[in-house]
Amino acid sequence: MMKKLIDMLKDKEDRMIEIRRYLHQHPELSFHEEQTPKYIAEFYKNKDCEVATNVGPNGVKVTIDSGKPGKTIAIRADFDALPIQEDTGLSFASKNEGVMHACGHDAHTAYMLILAETLIELKSEFKGKVVVIHQPAEEVPPGGAQAMIKDGVLEGVDHVLGVHVMSHMNAGNIYYREGNVQTGRDFFELKVKGQGGHGSSPHTANDSIVAGAYFVNAVQTIVSRRLNPFETGVVTIGSFDGKGQFNVIKDSIEIEGDVRALTDTTKHTIKREINRLVEGIEAMFGVTCELNYHDDYPALYNDPEFTQFVVDSIKNADTDAVKKVERCEPQPPSEDFAYYAKAIPSTFIYAGAAPEDGDIHPHHHPKFNISEKSLRVSAEAVGLVVLSYLK
Incomplete structure (x- = not known):
């Protein structure tokens, strides 16, 4: 059965790329x-599976039922893009102005569609069910995973497996890590x-820029002085809006910041300390602060036992x-797959996708591109795990 899967995916590789x-x-x-979920649902038309649309909403859930009692494994691929103007020069570059697949979600959907089709064709040879999660809105909080879970996408599911193509990792390799693997x-x-x-006449005013600048410097001490040196945390100030005139003391400024942490405990510590620091700024400078703090994606935790099963299967x-198949370091970006992993034991792995030619650009870059070999690598890796689990 494994060999049959591999041979079938090899024969369909050109369709994946297309x-x-x-x-x-x-x-x-x-x-x-709007059009992407329609395209996905249309792909499954007349195939021997159950298709549910508007899950989440905008998500598509596909159930492949072998008709024989057994376990249920879910496999997930996201399909949203980013507000980036593409600058790759590819012959198939984005036709939508200011929107680009700059994170590889197009590859995730392509490999998943062909893998799901192949599993449908093989379903008489395994037991149990496969749930295919085509998820929207991974890039923007609150993300699409929570809404799909609320709509019941995980009902009856024992484990979830996901894979992400990575432009900075060697094409042809699968990477994994058990435990905390991506930051919240x-x-x-x-x-x-x-x-x-x-x-x-600064003595007649109260300078918000001075108070804000102190906050920008002081907030960095949360990581250096409030976290255990073995904890992973990052606080980034991405915006400081204090534009005015050179000889005018501004009455207010606005700051926006990003917080990352490898555990939810660390994330909560940083939140607590930012609140304390804001209170201190008010007392020290006699200013008034309005803090809107948004709890976003949790840290992604790979279940060790299921992760080992995934690794051994591949x-x-x-x-x-x-x-x-290689163990990697934790990855700094966040990922809303973490919500599936908080609900049931799950694993998120990586498919190396460094381009064979040209420069390597990071995810979310206007020149981002991948090796298309990563599509069949992803399909085979996930498919092998599914068949091993349901055999």
Whole structure:
């Protein structure tokens, strides 16, 4: 059965690439996906599976039932794009102005469609069910995972497996890590209100820029002085809006920041300390602060036992697509797959997708591109795990 899966995916590789290129040309932003879910649902038309649309909403849930009692495994692929103007020069570059698949979700959907089709064709040879989660809105909080879970996408599911193509990892390799594997994310907006005045008479005003600048410097001490050195945390100030005139003391400024942490405990510590720091700024400078703090994606935790099963299933298979299975370091970005992992034991792995030619650009870059070999690698890796689990 494993060999049959591998052979079938190899024969369908060109179709995977064709689908990926079509989706790349027609990207849609998070929470505004209209044509992509229609395209996905149409793909499954007349196939021997159950298709539910508007899950989440905008999500598509596909159930492949072998008709024989057994376990149920879910496999997930996201399909939203980013508000980025593409600058790759590809012949299949985005046709939608200012929108681009700059994170590889087009590849995720393409490999998943072909893998699901293949599993449908093989379903007489395994037991139990496969639930295919085509998820919208991974890129923008609150994300699409929570809404799909609320709509019952995980009912009866024992485990969820996901994979992400990675432009900085070697093509042909699968990477994994058990335990905490990706950071959780929060973000905040801080408005500091002082009292405006003339630049020549600061004693008659209360400078919000000075108070805000102190906050920007002091907030970095949360990581350096409030976290255990073995904890992973990052606080980034991405915006400081204090634009005014050179000789005018501004009465208010606005700051926006990004928080990342490898555990939810660390994330909560940073939140607590930012609140304390804001209170201190008010007392020290006599300003008034408005803090809007948004609890965003949790840290992503890979279940160790299921992760080991995933690794063994891929390593033990006779495949020429997957060159190596390698343990990697935790990844700094956040990922709303974390919500599935909080609900049931799950695993998120990575498919190396560094381009063979040209420069390597990071995810969310206007020149982002991947090796299309990563599509069959992803399909084989996930498919092998599914069949191993349901055999």
